[in-house]
Amino acid sequence: MDTRRALLAALADGPISGPALADELGVSRAAVWKAVEALREEGFAVESTSAGYVAPADPPYCAAGIEFGLDAPYAVEYRDRLPSTNDRARELASEGAADVAVVADEQTGSRGRLDREWVAPSGGVWVSILTRPTVPAARAPLFTLAAAVATVDACREIDVDAHIKWPNDVLVGDGKVGDGTDGVGDGGRKVAGRGGRKVAGILTEMEGEADRVSWLVVGVGVNANLDPAALPDAATSLRAEAGGDVDRRRVAATLLERYAALAATADRADQILSAWRDRASTLGRRVRVETASGPVVGTAVDVESPGALVIDTAEGERRVHAGDCEHLRDADA
Template identity: 60%
Template sequence: FDVEYHDSIGSTNERARELASEGREDVAVVADEQTAGRGRLDRGWTGPAGGIYSSLLLRPDVPPAHAPVYTLAAAVAVTRAAREVGIDASIKWPNDVLVGQSGERGGKKLCGILTEMEGEADRVAWLIVGIGINANVHAEVLPEGATSLQEERGEPVDRRVFTQRLLETFDELRADPDSILDAWREHAATLGQRVRVDTPGGEVVGEAVDVEFPGALIVETDDGERERVTAGDCEHLR
C-alpha cells in the first residue's frame, strides 16, 4: 500500500472514495484524528486525536459477493497487531475487535470496521475497508463499552509500527484469500458462544459454531437447525 497520512481529516473513508474516483488503488489513508467519522448502520464513529483511523482502498479481481472476506481479513490483521503488543484481543463476528471476556457485558470494543464497495456485474470496482482503532486515547473520551490500546496496556503504542504491522498482515492475507477464514477462526471470540443475531430477516439465537466463505456465521439454533447468517448485529450471550 501507498500510505497517505493526515494529522486530522473528516473521514478517511470519504478520502478513499475520492481516491477511488481518481482511479487509484492500493492506497491506505491514515489519520490521527477524525472529525466526521462514520460507523456501521448510519452511526457515527468518535475520532479523538491519538487514534489510528485508516481506510484501505483496493480493487481485488473477485465477484462483489466475495467482498466480505476482506473485512474479516482486516479484523484478523488488527487482532494480530494488538496481540503483538500484549493485548488479549479477539474478534466478534463479523468484524469488531474486542478486548477481554467476550460474554454479555464482557468484551470491550477496541476497533470497528466499515467496508464500502462499488460493484460491477461480475467484479468489484473498488473496495474500501475502513478501520477505526482506539489507540492512544483515554477511555473517558470513548463511548461506553469501548476501550483503547493505551488503556489496556497502561502505556501508549507506537502508532506507526502498529499501522505497519496491520498493513503487512492484511497484505499477506489478501495474497492468499483461502487462508483468511482459518486465521479468522483462530482469532474469533464468537465461535463457541451463545449468540443473538439481529438479522434483516429476524432474530437468530443459538450457538455460533463456524464461519463460512465469504463470512457467514453458522448458528446452531435450539431446535437443532443450522442457520447461515450473512448480515446482522451480533450479541454474545454468555
C-alpha cells in the same frame, strides 16, 4: 518504486551516502537531496552524518514513518485531520488510484456500520485501505474478515490480547461464559460481559458488478492512545489495556502488512477463514443476531465463505450473512 519509497527502503538498511543513494536509485544527487528534504519537511528527520544519511531512531507517526520498513504494497497518504478516511479513499478511487492507505490523526465525521457514530479523536489509528482486487463482488466480505484478523494481530503485536466478535468488532477482555469475568473489575473499569470491550471496528465499502470488484475500501478504526473516559460505554483503548501509550506507527504498519498478506489469498478464502476462526471469540458461544427478518438465537458453530455465521438453533442450522451479533450468557438465551 518511486524515489521516495526507494529512499526509505535504502535508509532502512543503515547509513548510506548521497552518491551511493543516487547510484542505487538511478537518479541525480540533486534528486536525492530533494527527496531527503521532502522527508524532513514531513517530519521524518533524516540526519546527515559522516557515514551518510541516517533514518531517525524513533520514526514519527506520518506517511514516511509508516512506510519506513513497510512490507506491504501501499502508498500512505497521511493527514492531520479528515472528515473520514473512507470518504477520502473513495475520492481517490474515483480518480483511478489503487493500493493506497489513507491515514488520519483525527476524523471529524467518521461513522461505523449502519451510519452509527464512531468517535475518532486525535491519538487513534484511523486508516482506510483502497485496493482493486480481482475477485467477484460476492467475495468482498472476505476482506472484512481479513481486516479483523490483521487488526487483532496488530494489537497482539504490542501485547494486547484482542479477539474478534462477528462480523467486524475487535474486542479485548474475553468475558467468556462461565469463566467468572463478566462484570468483574479490571483496572478500575468493569469488564463488559458478552465478549469484552471494543477497541476497534471495521467498515467496508465497495463498488463493482456481480462478476468483479471495481474498487474496495476497508476502513479500520483503532482506539490507540485515547482516554477510555472519552469513549462510549463498553469501549476501551490500547493505551488503557497496555498501561501506557503505544507506538501507533507499529500498530498501523503491522495492520497493513498482515492485511496485505491475507488479502492476497482472497481468491482461495481458506487461509482467511482459518485465521479468522483462530482469533474469534464468537464461535462456541450462545449468540443473538438481529437480522432484517428477525432475531436468530443459538450457538455460533462456524464461519463460512464469504463470511456467513453458522448458528445452531432449536430449528436447525441457520446461516446469517449480516446482522448485529450479541454474545449471550445462558440465562439470556
